[in-house]
Amino acid sequence: MSAVDEARPKRGAPKRGTPRSERAILDAAYGLLTQEGLEATTVEAIAARAGVSKVTIYKWWPNRAAVITSAFLSRSEDTLPYPERMTRDEIGAALLRMADSFRGTTGAVIRALIAEAQVDPGVAQAFRDGYLNARREHGRQIIRTAIAAGVIRQADPDVILDLLYAPLYFRLMVGHQPLTDEAVRAHVELALDGLLTE
Structure with missing residues (x-):
C-alpha cells in the first residue's frame, strides 16, 4: 500500500x-x-x-x-467483540455478549440498517465497508492464527465466521425464535464440536 x-x-x-x-x-x-x-x-x-x-x-x-x-460504529465497537483466542470459553462469552447487545438498542439499529440497505445502495455500502468488512478482517486474522496453532481445523476463515455469527443475525432479522442465551450456548457447543481440534 x-x-x-x-x-x-x-x-x-x-x-x-x-x-x-x-x-x-x-x-x-x-x-x-x-x-x-x-x-x-x-x-x-x-x-x-x-x-x-x-x-x-x-x-x-x-x-x-x-x-x-x-x-x-462509535457505539458498537465495544459491544460486538471478537474473542482474542479461539477457545470454547472465549467464543461462548463473545457470542453471549453479542446476543445481549442484539436484544437491545444495538440490535434495533442493525435491523434498521440492514433493512434500509435493501433499498439504499449508499447505506448498504457504508454498512458493509464500515462495519462488516472491517470487523471480518479482524476475525479472519484471529482464525488464521488459531488454524496455524492447530487449535481449530483447517477451513476457509470466512466460512468459519459465517458458521459462528450468522445464526445470531438470522434470529435477529427473521425473529422466528428468540435470541436467548440458551440458544447461543447450544449453537456454540454444536459449532465448536466440529471446529476445535481438541
Whole structure:
C-alpha cells in the first residue's frame, strides 16, 4: 500500500474535524436513530440536533449513510467483540455478549440498517465497508492464527465466521425464535464440536 493509499480516508469514515463538533454529530445521529428511526435520521435533523451546519457534516462525511454508519460504529465497537483466542470459553462469552447487545438498542439499529440497505445502495455500502468488512478482517486474522496453532481445523476463515455469527443475525432479522442465551450456548457447543481440534 502506498503512502497516498494510507492517507486516503476510508469510505464511510469521517474526515478529521473539531472533536467536540464531531462527537456532537455522532451523538445526534445515534440519538435520532434510536429515538426516531432511520427514516427520520436525515442530515438536516442531525445538523439541527448537533447545533452545526449541514456544510460542517458534509466536510467530514460524504453522505447521510456514512454519518449514520459512523454513529453506529462509535457505539458498537465495544459491544460486538471478537474473542482474542479461539477457545470454547472465549467464543461462548463473545457470542453471549453479542446476543445481549442484539436484544437491545444495538440490535434495533442493525435491523434498521440492514433493512434500509435493501433499498439504499449508499447505506448498504457504508454498512458493509464500515462495519462488516472491517470487523471480518479482524476475525479472519484471529482464525488464521488459531488454524496455524492447530487449535481449530483447517477451513476457509470466512466460512468459519459465517458458521459462528450468522445464526445470531438470522434470529435477529427473521425473529422466528428468540435470541436467548440458551440458544447461543447450544449453537456454540454444536459449532465448536466440529471446529476445535481438541
